[in-house]
């Protein structure tokens with residue numbers, strides 16, 4: 001399967017090779033701003049760009065397994081974008097920019113949308129989608145950090161194989177927007193999209209030295225996205241720079257009649273004039289940033305300790321007030337529920353939302369969670385049933401809807417969050433809380449709060465780590481200001497080196 005797909009990509013590339021050589025445009029590490037400038041001054045076409053990324057995918061994917069499928073129509077779509085641009089027609093800020101999207105996000109084209117699983121091959125969505133380079137791999141059915149398995153081997157799917165970190169090939173991965181993060185890091189696309197229920201954008205972006213934005217739930221529509229929990233699911237960009245991520249965010253926010261309640265309620269957070277105005281070099285100035293206790297406990301003398309300490313001074317030098325040693329009163333309760341009742345709520349939501357998604361497809365080989373379980377049982381080798389099991393799917397199938405028990409747990413999650421991060425930020429008038437990597441996830445996941453991770457350094461082994469700004473609902477503008485100013489002041493990210 002995987003070999004066939006690589007061959008397909010090679011064939012697509014070979015057909016059109018030769019067209020992509022004679023441009024002065026710098027492809028490696030290209031940003032969306034530079035791509036737009038290249039389109040404007042004639043040094044770049046979408047076609048050349050798509051050739052470049054398809055070539056990158058052909059060469060790197062056998063090693064990284066970041067891409068599950070390339071779009072056989074990508075070059076055709078690029079040619080159309082070039083033709084449209086030459087007549088002065090521009091569909092939007094990302095017109096002609098090749099984007100790779102996670103294989104949970106359905107598109108109405110020849111691409112499959114399968115959550116990495118063979119069970120969903122051939123399913124077809126009813127509604128229209130975007131211009132895409134292809135689909136990114138993900139650990140199958142794994143919007144939990146623990147994957148669908150109890151063992152939790154992250155980044156594996158039956159269709160896409162085992163993903164790997166482009167910085168340190170043997171490093172641990174986390175899910176589930178793994179392929180998107182790896183592809184962004186290794187320049188396999190101009191930009192990528194991920195989805196998050198709990199840590200799925202923030203964690204893999206952290207480990208791959210890229211910028212991930214987890215938007216306030218409802219800011220981006222979840223219609224046509226294989227769901228986990230409509231209470232927590234959100235779609236966001238994963239890119240090499242804050243500016244790129246903001247370009248993509250701006251293109252994907254907004255009201256959608258097919259996810260009406262959530263997108264209507266969050267649309268009040270979309271600022272007039274969009275998000276790009278918050279890419280401010282002085283974005284740290286005047287900000288109040290809180291550091292809760294217990295999040296930066298790295299041993300003295302370690303790279304992380306030294307680097308994070310420097311970063312906090314940098315933020316202060318750029319005009320931020322950083323308040324350390326803040327206490328989140330109920331932190332233990334929040335971390336404890338992650339291991340306890342949360343699974344009860346999420347598994348019930350998963351079954352309900354997934355069955356709704358599957359029954360709404362215009363065609364699908366499987367129509368329910370129980371049929372997926374049966375499919376896995378019938379294909380134990382391909383689905384690696386012995387290695388990974390399907391515990392989360394089985395637990396989920398056993399649930400019977402959002403009853404009193406689930407409602408009580410959801411209420412408890414909301415209360416814990418309100419008495420945790422919300423109370424802390426309100427009492428101290430904070431613009432953000434600062435944590436390492438994606439460690440803020442249990443604080444922000446349950447009530448749909450936003451967060452941004454930005455590359456912060458590389459540890460003793462060369463494994464990337466990051467810093468994150470998290471805030472209250474609709475705080476994207478100020479999180480972007482801080483993240484951008486921090487990125488510009490530190491310029492930490494370097495391209496991956498594929499260390500073995």
Ligand SMILES: *[C@@H]1O[C@H](CO)[C@@H](O)[C@H](O)[C@H]1NC(C)=O
Nearest residue numbers: 024025026034037038041043
């Ligand atoms: C066009 O713009 C791109 C991106 O800014 C730049 O790299 C390139 O050198 C420019 N080429 C010309 C001919 O101006």
Ligand SMILES: *[C@@H]1O[C@H](CO)[C@@H](O)[C@H](O)[C@H]1NC(C)=O
Nearest residue numbers: 069070072110111112121122
């Ligand atoms: C979608 O899956 C089908 C069935 O395996 C396959 O034939 C087709 O090539 C896939 N589409 C793409 C774009 O890879």
Ligand SMILES: *[C@@H]1O[C@H](CO)[C@@H](O)[C@H](O)[C@H]1NC(C)=O
Nearest residue numbers: 223257258259356357359360
């Ligand atoms: C299908 O999608 C429509 C539109 O989003 C929605 O109203 C409906 O509840 C969904 N479910 C089913 C089973 O049709």
Ligand SMILES: *[C@@H]1O[C@H](CO)[C@@H](O)[C@H](O)[C@H]1NC(C)=O
Nearest residue numbers: 296297298299300301302305
């Ligand atoms: C680091 O060193 C300081 C003294 O310089 C000490 O007070 C602190 O406990 C040490 N922290 C850790 C995590 O070892």
Ligand SMILES: *[C@@H]1O[C@H](CO)[C@@H](O)[C@H](O)[C@H]1NC(C)=O
Nearest residue numbers: 332333335336337339340341
């Ligand atoms: C975690 O939660 C369980 C059940 O809700 C409780 O029995 C236990 O004492 C809690 N543990 C801590 C460390 O708070």
Ligand SMILES: *[C@@H]1O[C@H](CO)[C@@H](O)[C@H](O)[C@H]1NC(C)=O
Nearest residue numbers: 391393394395396397398399
């Ligand atoms: C599902 O429920 C059945 C019947 O109550 C039980 O035997 C089985 O162990 C449960 N499965 C899981 C994974 O909880």
